[in-house]
Amino acid sequence: MIVKDTLPTDFKKTIKQQIGYMLPGLLHQHSGRPKSVELRESFLTWTLDLNTLLQQALDLKTLRARMSAGSFLPAQETGVWHHQILFDGEPRAWAESEVLASGKARVREVSISPLAKKIDDAIEWVESPAREWAKSASVHVRLLSLPSLLMHTFWLLEPRNVYVIGALPKFVNLVERQLFDEAAFIQALYADLLSREKRNR
């Protein structure tokens, strides 16, 4: 059984309405309006605080040992939801929303981007009967993102694996459509980040 967090039903109406308001300017320059626009899957997003991670685990060996001993990937829930958007039945766009202190949902960004298709493909991959976890009692799928690195992954609990959906093309260790165990994922992330030059675009 494969499960994920579920978007509260009462947020959906607001989210769909705001996406509808934000789309026209984007569609303006993208081969006209599609005949149908639909909201599909929603994922609660998780992230890694890289600075904290570095401070807490200067020694990668220690981090790996800690995780092998049962500690989970040091990720935090962001309170931000990712929404898949279909144009004429195809995953072409996505949106992000958050829940304000007032309890109301607010869409903060809509993007037309290949990421929507990549996430759709990743859902297919995760749900393939060929996957080893297909017969497990329960696998919880979380969307783990590092937006500043354009990195999006599916974090799979209980196999405690990370499947890379998209990453900066500059990365050489964390490449798309690869499955890592949590510790190997952190190691690859360190390697890619520390090899970068400072302040260059």
Add this chain to the structure above:
Amino acid sequence: MSIREDSEPILVGAEPLGKILPIDLIPQIKNNWCWAACAEMVFKHRSITVKRQCDLVLSALSASASSLDCCNNRPDGPCDLPASDKEITNLYINKGIRSATLVDPIKPDEIKAEIGRNAPVEIGYKGSGFGRGAIGHVVLLYGWQETPGVGLSFFIHNPLAQARSVRADFALPGQIDRGLWDATWKGL
């Protein structure tokens, strides 16, 4: 049990109040050429002839790249180079946009004023984390809209093949993609 969800229709609203510059997204050809793709979009918008993205790279990085073949079709290679902020500014000035200026993050009204005079705004930011491993990127802001129920939002072309509408109060407190917005090119 599946994580697939049923589709629910979204009603797309009417054309909102705002201004969107007629700039098409041009993706970066190589991994480090976000700055060259943004420059190509700006030059095309200003009707400044640029044959290829690789020619921009050669003119911007002439000191380090003059002996390289930047226009081959390899996905990577010695010419796949990032640019410094100064090199980006000089690229615009040397190609005839003498008003190009590098400044700190600017306020929404200044962005609207730039767009109002048909000038896109280039935004540079870096990914947070790991100090010396910070990763820089540039995107091009090409429009804004004001919508009831949403407020002010901006349109941004990311050369990594994304066109996006970002709500102003999310985009502008100094963060883009939760990275740190640390440079702005105006007068483009």
